[in-house]
Amino acid sequence: MSADVTLLWLRRDFRFYDHPAMVVAAANGSAVIPVFIYDDHVETLGAAPKWRLGEAVGHFADALAEKGSRLILRKGDPLEVLRDLIAQTGARAVHWSRTYDPASIARDKRVKAALKEDGITAQSHAGHLLFEPWSVQTGKGEPYKVYSPFWRAVKGRDIAVPLKTVSELRAPSVWPNSENLSSWRMGEAMKRGAAVVAKYAHIGEDRAQGRLAAFLRDHIDHYKELRDFPSAGATSGLSENLTYGEISPRAIWHAGWRHVQEGAAGAEHFLKELVWREFACHLLYHFPDLADANWRNEWNGFPWRPDNKDAEAWRRGMTGEPFVDAAMREMYVTGTMHNRARMIVASYLTKHLMTDWRVGRRWFEDCLIDWDPASNAMSWQWVAGSGPDAAPYFRVFNPRTQLEKFDKSNEYREKFIFEGQANPPQSARDFFDAIPRSWGLTPDQTYPSPIADLKGGRERALAAYQRHRDPS
Template identity: 60%
Template sequence: MSNKPLILWFRRDLRLSDHPMLQAAVATGRPLVPVFVLDGQTQAMGAAARFRLGLGLAQFGGALAAAGSRLLLRRGEALQVLQGLVAELGAAGVYWQRMYEPEARARDAAVKAALRAEGLEAESFAGALLVEPWQVATGQGGAYKVYTPFWRAVSARGIEAPLAAVRALPAPAVWPESDRLEDWGLGADMRRGAGVVARSQRVGEAAALARLEAFIAQDVGDYRALRDVPAEPATSGLSENLAWGEIGPRTIWAAGQRALFEGAAGAEQFCKELVWREFAYHLMYHNPEILTQSWRPEWQDFGWRGDNGDAERWRRGMTGEPFVDAAMREVYVTGRMHNRARMVVASYLTKHLMTHWRVGQAWFAEVLTDWDPAANAMGWQWVAGCGPDAAPYFRVFNPAGQAEKFDADGRYRRRWIAEGQARPGPEALAFFQACPRAWGLEAGQDYPAPVVNLAEGRARALAAYAAYKEKDASDDGDL
């Protein structure tokens, strides 16, 4: 058995350090065959996510080559591809790192059952989270629904130190055939925006580790004070790398804890933001419906609009609200959006424009290179007011007020909005290079009038909320 290869099924875990699955595989002493499978679930991802995945796979393939290995690429449904590879290689089995969204769990369970039924090894490993979703529970043994006690529970645990990087992978005697990455066309749907967005990506494990080191050395001290100011380079930028597993969460946690021990003022808040991601996965694992429906059942029939013309102006960054439009254009140029801006644009869509949070959730899934299914769903539901531990619906972010508070000098808005500037900067102009030609947008055009008066939009949202609550109370009284 020691000469039979193991297949290593990589997904959103494109790294060599702090990788329990990889460490366990190397410890067997067997030849190892890394593979990435382009299956239906992967192909269903949004355009920006598939584009960024392609960049990550190219970089990871190079890292594996430096470790004496390769990344094998195959297209097809996962079980059939893996079974075919097992037969082709005479492999002993398949190892992989766990995923937690319901479709992935169902797929992985089917793969594990089928392989084990054939007498093969089929093992899944931790590595995507600090704590597995079933390892932390309330005093009553249930799942957490509120962040603060979840944070206390996770931070009180002894988080294991990150594992060392694997430096070499034993190779098989003969490598199977592989697809060519360029033939997959993972970035095709980005069209002309691909070249623009690519300039803002820092791809691969080495880039992620360098990014973390620089943040801890230079910026973590001011993180709490400046993290909500979108014009400041005050955040780590690691969401992109974390989303694709180019860095492990334990590596980030360990760096944050060291900074906290050394007295960095913003280190605890930085660690809290990492655990906020954990909270999203905890919720998704225990309540997978959070991805598709309002988490609070009393919100299921709230009168949000479906997709509409106002939402299309929102998608295009043409609402006439500069802070909202700046954020929506930022994502077209960089593939990411500052977190404060995400809250503002989400509130504007769901409250000022009375549009369903799932419209926004779907758009973020299409355009974010740091797309994360759990964080995306929880974030939208938190802002909309229908999620766990959510901001109340009557909390309506005023884009003008948010701009006054967090972009007082207008740098963020000027950075991304070209209209009205005599000499707009390259990033503001890049939006017009990246957005679809069909939109017919040009930098020299007039800036649009607002879709809705902010005061009127807020009043409409609050009136709808009050009417819904009154109806809900009346319905309860009829029971």
Template identity: 60%
Template sequence: MSDTSPILIWLRRDLRLSDHPAFHTACATGQPVIPVYILDDQYAGLAAAPKYRLGLGIGHFAQVLEEQGSRLILRSGDTALEVLQSLIRETGASAVYWSRQYEPDAVARDSAVKSALKEQGIDARSFGGHLMFEPWTVETKLGGYYKVYTPFWRSVKNRDVEVPLAPPSKLHAPDQWPASDDLADWHMDAAMNRGADVLRPFVRLGEQAAQARLDAFLDNIVAGYNTTRDLPGVDGTSNLSENLALGEISPHQCWHAGWRALEEGKSGAEIFLKELVWREFAYHLMHHTPRILSISWREGWEGFDWNTDEQSAEVIAWKQGRTGIPFVDAAMREMYVTGRMHNRGRMIVASYLTKHLLCHWRIGQKWFEECLIDWDAASNAMGWQWSAGSGPDATPYFRVFNPVTQLDKFDKNRDYAGRWIAEGRSDPHSDALRYFDAIPRSWDIAASDIYPKPVVDAADGRNRALQAYKTRGF
């Protein structure tokens, strides 16, 4: 390798400088480094909210690189390989480094890129960083993969996790930068329409904001996390899913910080560590059983008589946050305003859709993909299948969350419901009113409307679900 030939850093869901193995390795060579983001068919096809959030993340990281005397080169094309080959010809680059992704389509793309570039004599390397434990390195005693979370947790909890890397001390620039697309021309926010302006104040953008989130969580919240994580009306979680999704912080950084908090006597930190491993478990399952992304994971469930009509009255009411069940509706409205949803809310809205309304989990999976800025393919799929009863380590089919008693238990003073539901209130919360600014005008919903009666009563829905399971022989 020539000492002066550039190394291309092909960025994806790794928009940070610290604890970035590909950046670290490239910068250690002393060669020029050219960071590149490619809008190929996989990223161009992202749904509205994740694509919007990705655009914000790319723009912010470009500014960070500028401050370091570097640049982010933006290119679009049908395939990443074609774009990379073009950049290699333009710059004389002798190497391309990137952080691994694990979705089946991404694995196929990256494998083809690596093979083709190596045939051309290019040093093509992939690095870890998005996960703490590569999915193929965690095995049962019999050599298989884990299908249940608790044994998976026991298997990895005492493993050594790589110590986070410091950010590069210097990013060496090439003698001449290649041309770059203008991010505005990518129109990453197009599908959000007016919702983008509503959501933007709730975004915490970039590596510095992610680190501040982690620090504040560990200083003020984590000690009681085992309780506060279930209370949607209080600030009791880390909110780091948004930043983890785009790699603005690494799981390694979160893991080591969590262990330090646990050693300081903050008992809730163990639950935080378990949540990080739950994320790893989702990727473990996606790697070994990619069907989890598109079909029911458990045998027998694919033939279940779900309602698959996305235009049915029940589904429309659920999407609009107008089911007449306050916990469900508050959670859905939180998602439209902030781009995120409290974890307890996710369980409730998923259970209500799949069990009370007997609608296919794929409807919910696709809708979350459309609306969440912290969307993650593996976590989204496993979460929905867990709630529906069709997935690995799933909540039992006969466990049907009662969304009314759940609100009584976890939002006793109705702080959460009051923050997000405006109808019937003389002085609604400003966030509840923001919902009407975020949603499509075609929904024709106003704060002055009467709050609806339940689409399906909590008790009736549970009985209907249990009868359906009995009929199917579960």
């Protein structure tokens, strides 16, 4: 095989438009071998994220084939796999896009150091974020810990325009062997739920770009005023595609910024949400314990309950609180959950049910197809009160008043709660096909009475907080 070969190690960057690592890999005219490695990081993913990643891999393999290229699939330790491919192909360079969770950083440092020692060009590239986490600092040279000044620090920055689509990847004279994606059984843990979620997922670069175009055309003007209404359809849904790099944040930023300049009322607020994702990655990069430890040490020892039977009712969408249950059922049916609903279910679990935020974080990690380690951890801690720039603990969302405010017509409730409706929509029916059979839930069941007294639960949570702050 020709020595003029470059390996492109794909992880969460399944696109051709604005793909810095791919552009550099293809720039010198060398043959490019795209490779995806099923490693320990993939193995430990939750059921829904692993299924969705498998769908992204398969879709991109097809897209590469249409361009006369291939996606080589290998399973194992990344360094061993890459060294084996280098030995087979004579490749002299490996390029990849950076990710920023602690485990990925440790893996990539080990791979880069070893390959360089082998005399191989090993280069990581930006592409997952607008700003590298180390590039945004306070005046004292420290990382930001509060979102508002973080936003002010970056909103005026020049952001490079997206790179042009890579239209062609030169093929090697001989392709290395590849494993079969189906043999990895990446959807196995999803079981029957995969077929349900597949109906609602938007997989691939083309659908991501279509989502963005539709949002900018139909919803950007009213985004700020309608984004908290789950049934309004006013959000972009792009968190799913950003998670797998099927669209780049720069592509979204520049498209949104054009609407800011044109005076679209909701455009800047939309970009703030994109930067909220950046802020989460910024925090996880600088504070790698964010996913498992209370950000604020004063919360250590707070009397949250470990997993419990009330949390199980919460998981099953059977709390008797329609907003909470509709949201949980939305997650099982679609693989995602509206952002306002995420706040409601998190507040209910951590405050009304006094359950540790890590119980919820782990469940979302298993069930969300747009799961992101930084955003998930920061959001749970934000709602619980223990995190950076957190909502005050005494801010306890009442799911009934929230339902009255944000779903007055009961459209969201009726979309996902089957019980009590004469002619439920398919989305409500899909819940019973998506959930584990072991739960024993059926369409002819009676909707449950509330498992918690909202007023009493709020008072109990606030009393626990006061005792924790002042044990005397």
